[in-house]
Amino acid sequence: MIRRLHKLPGLAAALLLMVMSLSGVVLSVLPAVEAARMPAAAEVGLAVADLVDRVTFHHPGVEQIRRSTSGRITAWFYENGRPGAATVDPATGADSGSADRPAPERWLTNLHRSLFLGDAGRIAVAVAAGALSVIALSGLLLTVRRIGGWRRYLAPLRGPLTARLHLEVARIISPALILLSVTGLWMTAATFDLLPQDGVTRPPEAVSGQTGYALSDMPLLRETPVVSLRVLTFPYPDDASDVVTLETARGEIWLDQGTGEVVGQSDRGPWERVTETIYWLHTAEGSPALGLLLGFMALGVPILSTTGVLMWLEARMRRPRIKGSVAARQADTILLVGSEAGSTWGFAATLQIALTAAGRSVHVGAMSGFDLDLYRRATELILLTATYGDGAAPASASAFLSRFVTASAPERLRLAVLGFGDRQFPSFCGYAEQVAQAAEAGGWRTLLPLDRIDRQSSQDFSRWGRALGLTLGIELDLNHQPVAPKAVQLTLMSRRDYGEEVGAPTAILRFGLPPAGFADRLLQRGFASFEAGDLIGVLPEGSAVPRLYSLASASRDGFAEICVRRHPGGLCSSQLTDLSPGDRITAFLRPNPAFRPAPGRSPVILIGAGTGIGPLAGFARANRRGRAMHLYFGARHAESDLLYGEDMAVWQADDRLTSVTTAYSRMVPRLHVQDALRRDAARIVALITEGAQIMVCGGRDMAAGVNAALTDILAPAGLSPALLKAEGRYAEDVY
Structure with a gap:
């Protein structure tokens, strides 16, 4: 479910989000640019009354003075029968520029807020912001799941470049994207008056009825510093009932224009303060550092959009086009696929061709599209599913289990589950096991018991196919030929x-x-x-x-x-x-990113036998910075099959290998590599305590022996290979 929430809005809104993010990046720089232009030193020690004095000297008809959070002071006035506005220098009160924002800034702001479409554009932007919040939150949860929990949030990443870049950027910017999207939605709601309003306090009607008290002499204005000013509104000329309005961060204060006394005030309510805070968090107005940080984070959106689309396209390209698949309503056999990287679809295509040749009508689809209402003619439901990560659903089965457990098992429909995975991983076919358990709990009739395919074995698949054929009463020869990548x-x-x-x-x-x-x-x-x-x-x-x-x-x-x-x-x-x-x-x-030394300076223990020395030798060759690497290597005889023997001496001399320990099974004493580990038990425990990573490469029997030896060695220290695997400190490449 989380994966679907992440993918669908991302694909639908990718282009719009890129437009919004790039325009937001440019706008985020503006607070820093504006702050750099503002003569902040001129405001130090300056009172609002002094500012009024200076501005009225140049513009006697001033009607309002505003100060932005960046320090920009703008005066609105009426002169020679015409209204005017200008940015003023607080040091002199003289004009220092136009009050209008530059045309490129206005253009970008309009694009970012409404796409030049007015209210309709604002609604579209709000929808995009809502999609971004869903994408960012679901992406954050998927990232945490992928890297193994919150504790490993900053752990080094592995995988293909596109996926690694997507995850790396996501875990950096997801919190900021959630902030930007939620604050954007709040601002849109405020624009359309959809938020609760604080009570409004109106200025009192009882005033002195006098006029002519100079604003520059009013005590409150002389006590209020310019840095606290938001808006100062002058009374209308010749209107004795009007008041002077002073707006600061705390609220509004009304002054009698004839006496200078305070005649009323209104503090800002909680909703108004929250809205102002949210506006500041989104625009960073008056905070150049925050603006630059948010802009940097927004730069990640085009990267995430591009890599996300590329990952989706790669997955689609890996999924074969299955010819001959009939509509679900017409099929007697429903074949549903759960695949992460696309390889399981190839097995499904092989099965579909064989079943069709045997006279069956077969529908092939994704497990996430499971819908019993469509399978009215079907008598068999076959599920082929891989496992994602630590027992999670693969991409094309993301919504399956939640639907499956609530469905009522039809009496006519028999079920078979076939899992695909790698036996060396703890969660081997873990998701298939979850599905099989849910089927048993739901009372589904069994076509075949749960079976598993190890490392995409064509032989295992053919064996399972013969069993399926016997159950169906047909001859089923599954000769699966994997489609190899471009060679x-x-x-x-x-x-x-x-x-x-x-x-x-x-x-x-x-x-x-x-x-x-x-x-x-x-x-x-x-x-x-x-x-x-x-x-x-x-x-x-x-x-x-x-x-x-x-x-x-x-x-x-x-x-x-x-x-x-x-x-x-x-x-x-x-x-x-x-x-x-x-x-x-x-x-x-x-690529095999799961089998390589983790970044950092912690020690690495390399354990291999026979040709398993290959990647371990590659790690030593690449260790030009002299990271501590301890090699344990098992061979038959020192004079015949000590692979890389000459290189090991060179690598030890230039500190690429810290130590080399060999074990020979056809020399005296007869030792295997696990025996060498047991002899060095104290050093192994010390290295593991220092944070060492263990990497094992070679045959299954050797790997099993190494695992057993390390289990015994580490037990007194309260450690185990399983625990190290969970921490990402035990990796195997076993054949």
């Missing part, structure tokens, strides 16, 4: 070989980078910008299914480097380890 050709520059002596041939392969286009460099995408720990997808000849390898280099190194071990019968590993310099591969880049 490029990479040329092998060099290779280093290890492991032949121990029967585990392994190579460090270094590829040259392809030329990057302007758009790639600008948006920092593809091979134009990557970090060690990101993934390179290699498309082996004769297969459309890519194999992913962790990068041991960053784009600034000028090459893409991976570690590959040859596996018996392994199609991709065999092709890669057979390459010679000059040979080419077809590959693409996939």
